[in-house]
Structure formats: structure tokens, C-alpha cells
Amino acid sequence: MGPLQGLRIIEIEGLGPAPFAGMMFADMGAEVISVTRKSAAEGSAPVNSISERGKKSIALNLKDPRAVEALLKLCETADALIEGFRPGVAERLGIGPDDCMARNPKLVYGRMTGWGQTGPMSQAAGHDINYISLSGALHGIGRAGDKPVPPLNLVGDFGGGGMFLAFGVVSAMLEAGRSGKGQVVDVSMVEGSAALMHMMYSYYNLGAFGWRDERGVNVLDTGAHFYEVYETQDGKYLSVGPIEPQFYQLLKELMGLDETVFGNQYDVERWPELKEQLQVLFKTRTRDAWCDLLEGTDACVAPVLSMSEAPKHPHNVARNSFVDVGGHVQPCPAPKFSRSEPATPKPAPLQGVDTDAVLAGLGYDADSLAALRADGVLT
Template sequence: MPSPLHSLKVLDFSTLLPGPYATLLLADLGAEVLRIEAPDRVDLTKVMPPFDGAHSTAFSYLTRGKRTLTLNLKTPEAVAEVKALVRDYDIVVEQFRPGVMDRLGIGYKTLRQINPRLIYCAITGYGQTGPYRLRAGHDINYLALSGVASHCGRADSGPPPLGIQVADVAGGSHHAVMGILAAVIRRQQTGEGAFVDISMTDAAFALNAMAGAAALAGGVEPVPEGGLLNGGSFYDYYQTRDGRWLSVGSLEPQFSARLCEVLGLSDHKPLALNQDPAAQRRLKAAIAERVATQTLDEWRAVFADVDACVEPVLTVSEAAEHPQLKARGMVIEVDRGDGTRQRQIGVPIRFA
């Protein structure tokens, strides 16, 4: 069966993470992706350690399944080459600040005259409009301005610098792919292309979801450790005797009852259903004291056959070896083109 997006061709002008991750998803689903690489502007992911041999691990992963063409977009010859290519391509993805592609002579208004069916996706920190449209930023800034960081972390230490790029990936990349594919469906109906404007700050703001609904419609401003899901209840992480961590998400009554029974805290079961902050603090303290008496491996054995929403906090390498992720094929081996293979994160979308 052909890959779902096998008929789509993508010109990718992006660097770093958001755009390349978006086009990686498209490539993994079968799209033909051609990266346009500048000869004099190094993509930082290409030189970012760690390396696997001569290859940056990040760059090898983000360029999987793509071809590369080196063009100096400041030259008339390169501009002419792009204009020729775009006649045969469905999608353009770029990540420059607003106006850069126009100044190069290959912005949306120019390219749509060549190919009216073109879907052009611009991924930026703040979008194509608004007072911040030309401002520089990174993931941590988008999470700060969108309100996401304000209710993450601990009350006494503030928001943490996260280990993953939430605004870049969950915001920019995923919303870009959704916007592109929505435009593809509309093009099938109308024959017209589209300009897709993705702001990573907009997308991060949308990720507030339930906390955002509470603030905007309910007048309840979320704060760290102030809600059911951000540390304000027993739904939390607990340190084990060996310094590892156990996640406890036993919110529903049947799960919290099993949790308390397994931990020997049956007298505390009523506290799990009590939303009073003081009751939650007492329950958290009891769970923390109990969890600290055994190692992570010991707790894994205890909860192995208990359906209570309790799981170990694994490292990335440990997660790769977990039987669930292995059964799902989430670690693959990719041919690097030099006779060697590299382990990478697999494709998280399955089709029956």
C-alpha cells in the first residue's frame, strides 16, 4: 500500500528544529522532501553535539528521508532555480522572519503566480502580523509569553527549563503539519493553494487548553502546584529510595483506591477524593514517605500487574528498551549511506 502522502512534494527552506521536524513528519508519511541548504549558513543542528561518528545525531534524525540541494538564495541563478522547481512542487515550508523570502524574490505572492496550487507554510516565533512579528525568540520565550510557563514547575522554584522543545515541536511543527494537510484537503476541493501562517507563540498559547479555559472563562488563574494536574494534588512524581522517580496519576476513584491499598495507605483513601488543598498535602506526604522506602525496581515489580496509573520515570535509553515501545516499533535503524546504521526514533503514526 503506498504511503499516505506519497503524491506530495515539499520544498523545505527551514533550519534548526520546528520546520525540519514538520517536514520530517511529512517525509515519514511518504512525502518527497527536498531541503534547500545555504552554502554559507550552517544549520546549527549540523554542528550540535553529540555526534555519531562524523554525523550530528540531531541533524541525522531531522534530515531522515530527505534529499538536499545547496543554493545561495542571494543569487539570481538560485532564485531562478527555485522558481523552476516550484512549478512541480505542492508545498513550501520556510522559517525565516517575515519578509525575508519576499526580499529574496521567492515569497508567497511571487511563487503563487507560478503555481496557484502551491501551499506555502511560514513558521515563525510570533507569526506574520502583530508588534512582535520581527522579534527574535526561542522555545523558552514562546512558553513564557504564552502563559504556559506560568503554571509549570514548583511554587517555590518557578518554571523549569524543559528537556523538550514544547513550543517548537508540539506548537510549531505539529500545527504546521495540521495546517498544511488541511490546506491539501481544501485544495482537493477547490484547486486553490494557501498561505499557512504558523506562530509558535500562538500554538503554545493554544496548548494551555484546560488551564486556559479556566483562566479565560472561569476567572481562575493557574499557578504552579495550584491545580489538579500541575502538582496541586497527589497526581505527581515521588522519589524512590535510590534517587529515582515514580509517577502517580491515580486520579479516578478505582485507581486511587488501588494505589492506597498497594501502598498500605488504606486509611488515606478518602483524601484522594477530597479536593481540599490541606487534604491533598497530607496524602502527598504519606505517598512520598511510603515511596521513599523502596527502590524504583522494587516499585516496578510491585505495580507490574496493578492497573493504577503508576509508572516509573525512565530515561530515554530505558524508554527505548521498554517492551511497549519496542512492540510499537518506536526505535528504528536507518542506513546512513556509508554502510553503517543509526538508531533513531521511529514514526508515531500507524495505519491499519
Template sequence: MLSDVRILDLTRLLPGGLCTLVLADLGADVIKVEAPGGGDYARARAPHLPGGEATTSSASFRGLNRNKRSVVIDLKAEGGPDALLALARTADVVVESFRPGVLDRLGIGYDDLRAVNPGIVVCQISGWGQTGPLSQTAGHDVNYLAAMGLLSHTGRPDDPPALPATQVADSSAGLFAATSILAALHERRRSGRGQLIDVSIAHSALMLASMTAAGVLATGEARPTAEGVWSGGAVCYQLYRCKDGWLAFGALEEKFWANWCHGVERPDLLGRRYDPPHSHTHQEVTQIMASRTREEWRRFSAAHDSCLTVVSGLDEALDSQTVRDRGMVHHLPHPGTPDGYRALGLPVSFSRTPPDPARLPAPALGGDSERLLKECGVPAETTRRPRMAGEI
């Protein structure tokens, strides 16, 4: 679908990696521009898979970087910026995740890129955005969730905020970046002009709280965690312990609550789904949930449409029938790894042009440097020449 789109990916780790993974699986020619030495930090991240190049043995790296090619350019070397600009002449998109201003100081910022390619789309992914009081402040996922108010709505009432097990802000930024790039490319078909996209990881996370934020914007007040439905303020939307694990209950609508009440033979609880925690209703529901095993509740849920789900481990989820039936886990080949490896695919289905996660294996560090630089007329050695003292 995107086979006519070339993307230069200057990012590392998750937000940019996820963004370009989506576009690569949809057919784009994604070229990772990596620094000499270690390249993308994800290459060194455990666990490592047996076989293949050492620089592609990381499960995390393979999971984010299939269908991409790799070129090594030292952007601080004397010929590095010129090599990047030469590649940019052939590209449609550049994605970068440096702190604001870094590429400008290197002479390869947006103005430099569009000078050699007026149609270039440049997507900048940064923690707090390119402008604002925090733009130069370091941060990670937990910092963005804290600053944007999302952590304050995690955990049970009276408990400390809970750390999410996945990178919520980083992932949302990657997906917003991919969507924005596609929109900019679509607009370029009409105007013939590229543009600059500024994606803030923190504010991408905030957008995930759209419904909750709408209530705060309407009233001027944030409801305490103990009162918010999404954060445990009602008995119908809670986590409950069962005999051998945990259950997620999401019976917000009366019909689902009624199905549960009739299923456990407690019609006296009808109409009580929004009772608060620590109420008599909460105590009753807690006791009922604790009286059965996970498997018993699975069978109950299959028989009674009540939005009741067993809390699975990630290993259980990956091996579940619903994940298998949707084709979410792919067995992918990799050079030097006879048995290949397993990785997640995109959670989308197209009737005519399905994504192809097996088009290219995750690249060795700089594995495509010679070919790509030669195509652009750049001698490989000029990308590694040290700068003079005092240069950026």
C-alpha cells in the same frame, strides 16, 4: 500514501524538519533547499555517528532528515530565486521558517510562488507568527513557553519554573504545520487552489494548554501553581521521591486513588486525593513513596491499577519493552555506515500503508542538486553567482 506530493523544505533544525519528516515518512517527495557552505545547522550538531558523508554524520540530522533529498541553492545569488521558482513549478508545497518578510524581499514570497504555480501551498513557520508586535523578535523554545504562560505552570509549588528537557513549542509547531498542510492539500482537491499557512511556534505551544486555558478563559483568573492540579496542587498528581529515584503519580480518578490506598494498606487516606501539598496527607504519601525502590514500585504498579509510573531516563525508555513492542525505534541503513544507525519512527500505525522510515537515507549536502536542477532546466552554476553590491 503521499507519493504524489512534492514538498520544498527551506527550513532548518526542528519545527520545519519535524513537519517534513512526518510527511516524508508518509511517502512525500521532500526536497531540502539548503544554503551553500554548511546547509542545515543540524548537520554540524553533535553527537556524530561514524562512517558515511561528513555532512550526514550528525545523529540529529539523520534523525530528522531521512527520506529527503537535498539541493543547494544560494537564495542570495543572482540566479538563486529563479532556480527556486523553477523548482516551485514542480512542487505542491513550500515550507519555510525565515523571519517574516525575508522571502518577499528575495522575490520568492507567496505572491511570487503562486504566480508560477497557482496551486502551491506555502507553509510559513515563525516564532510569533507573520503578524503582531513580536513578529520580528528573535526567540527560542524557552521564550515561547515563557510568553505563553506555560513555564509558569512548571516546577513544584514555591520552586522556580522548570526548563523542559525537550523542545515543546518547536515540536508542537512542526506537528500543527504538517496537519495544516494535509488539510490544505485536501481542500485543494475541491477548489484547485493553493493557499498560505501561517504557523506560530509560540501559539502552537499555547494550544497545548487547551484545558488549562479553558479554565482561565472561563474565570478570568489563573490559579496559582500551588492550587493547580496539573502543576502539583493535589497529592494524587505529583512527583514523589522513592528510595532510588522518582515516581510520577497520576491517580486523578477516585478508583485509581482507591487502588493505591488499598495496595499500600492505607484505607484511611481514601477520599483525600485532592488534599494540597504540605498537608498531612501529602506528608503521609511522601513517606510511603520513599519507603520502596523503583523496582518495588514497578511491581506494585503492575499489580495495582493506580497510574503510578517510575520516572525513566530517556535511555531506559528507548530500550523499554513498551517502546520495542510498538516498533518506535528503527535500525536504518546509511551509505558508508555498515552497521547502520538507530532512530525514532512515527508513533502511528496503519493497517495497510505503514510509514517507511528506510525509503531514503538522510541526504548529503547538495547530493541531489545536479539531477533536480537539470530536471527544471536550471544550470547549477547560476545558483551560486554573487549578487551585485547593494542587492539583498
């Protein structure tokens, strides 16, 4: 039983960060009901199936007032609702915060957008790459002298978006347990990704480690020779990151590095030269040969694994870091708990498969459901 067992979360179907937050809730044992617009008769599974694992799925035509009424009835039984519409869309559908919280004053209403609910950009379209541009995050990711490199959509959509939505909604649910009142949680991927940059802003503000507002020249952005990715003899890669002096010393000892050359770890002017020398050295052995020497020590070296390799690494196998869900290897629910350990997730449901069962729990009988389906209210 996961730690969120007994909570009911309504998720209005969307893409990216809101479904990811819903997956986090479902992974932790909450009952997550995803409201889709797809026809249940299509019998199709969602494309992003991992983010839909462990959820229930109901199909409602929210352009019909009777479907809206069904959703509002569902809100009466829920702890939270999450949605990722552009600001104002939920209100126009009749399922905005005021509508839903009128039915359930304790309801937490989580809103996920890129720019936030207010501000001059709030109505503009955008994607992860745009949001992390505005927060300062994208500017700092990339090689010196080259253009910024988007880090997949991890920083905006999922780190700065979905995880902050999950954290905000859980925080508001805890507060509602004390106050008896729900509230709106306004999550902006710009602000979430800016929060992820807190340490870099601290270093820059304080001048710590000589941090500059440039990319590829600082300790943590591949400026330093001791925090870098190096190619090996077989065309694979190692990550090297012994920041602390004692760990750097161990790396030098294990690799037999010349102390007169590599002794001054923070001689910034020599970093590019030292990187070149390390690259030549790392090319003399295969990735696995270097791992035999360095991996698992305090030298802070690890192989750069592909998505096909990662689930097979002995450490990940030992911790069950990946699980088989419906015949597909997926990352396991995280984090782990000492007592209320989440169960292995169930595969993503067919869209709309739970409509009748969920609505029957709200008091709709078989005849009512058949009539609503015949009228296209239940899609």
C-alpha cells in the same frame, strides 16, 4: 507506503520546528526536498540528523537570481513549501508566497515563526522559552513557590510550532484539492502553545477543579499527591497519576494506604502532607520493585525512563516505538496506520547530495549544471 506518498514538499533549511514538520511529512511518505545553503562539496551531514531523515537535499545559493529561478521551477512541481524565516526575508530573496504561487497557484506556502507574520513582536528575535512565556504556558509549569521550569523546547518549537505547521499545511493541501487554490499558512509558536493550553484555560475560566492561575497547586501541575513524580529507594523515579476515583482506589489498595488518611482524594488542603507521606513510602522500595507491583495496572503508575532506557522498555520494544536508522536508535514515525504504514526512515542525506538529480528532473542538463556550479549558483 506512507499516507502522504506522492506529495512533494519543499523545505527551506532552518532550525527546530520547520525541519521537524518536514520530518513528519517525510516519515509519512512525502518526498521532502530540503534546500540548504551548505556546499555539497563539504559532504557533511546535518547536525540535527533525525529531523533530516528521509529527505532529499539540494544546495542553492539563493542570493543568485539563477538559484532563485531553480527554486521557483521546483515550486511548479510541488504541493507545498515550508520556511522558517523572519517575516519579509523570503520576499527579499524573491521566494515569498506571491513569487512562488505565481508559478503554481495550488501551492501551499507554510510559514513558521515564533511571533507570527504580523504584530508588534513579529520582527523580534526569540526562542521557545520566549514564545511559551507569551502564551501563558511557561507560567504554569513548575513547582509551587518556585520559578517556572522550561519543558525543554517541546511546547513551543515542536508541539506549538512544528506540529501545527504540519497540521496547517496538510489542511491547506486538502482544501487546495477541492478549490484548486493554494494559500499561506501563518504558524505562530505563541498561538500554537496557547492552543495546547486549551484545557487549562477552560478549567481556569470555569473554575473547574478549583483551578488557580498559579503553578504547582492544581491537579495536573504536581499540586495533587496523586499526580506527582516520586523518588524511589535507588534514586530513580516513578510517575503516579490515578486521577479518576476508581484508579485512585486501586492505588490505595495495592499500596496498602490507610483509608482514614488517604480517603478524601480532593482534600486540597492536605495535598502537601499526603505527598510527603507518599514520598516516604516510595523511598522504601526500588523503582523496579514498585513497577512489579503497580506498572501495567489501572493505578496509573509508570517508571520515569531516561533516553537510554526508553527504547529498551518491553512495551516500546513490542510496538517498535524506536527504530534503528543508520546505526542510531531513533523514535519511530508516528502515528501508526492500519494500511498505509510508513517505511523505516532512511538516514539524513549528506547536504546537497541530491542537487543534480532533482534539477535534472526539472530539465537542467549536465552542461547547465556544470556551468551553474562553476559560477557558485549551486553551492
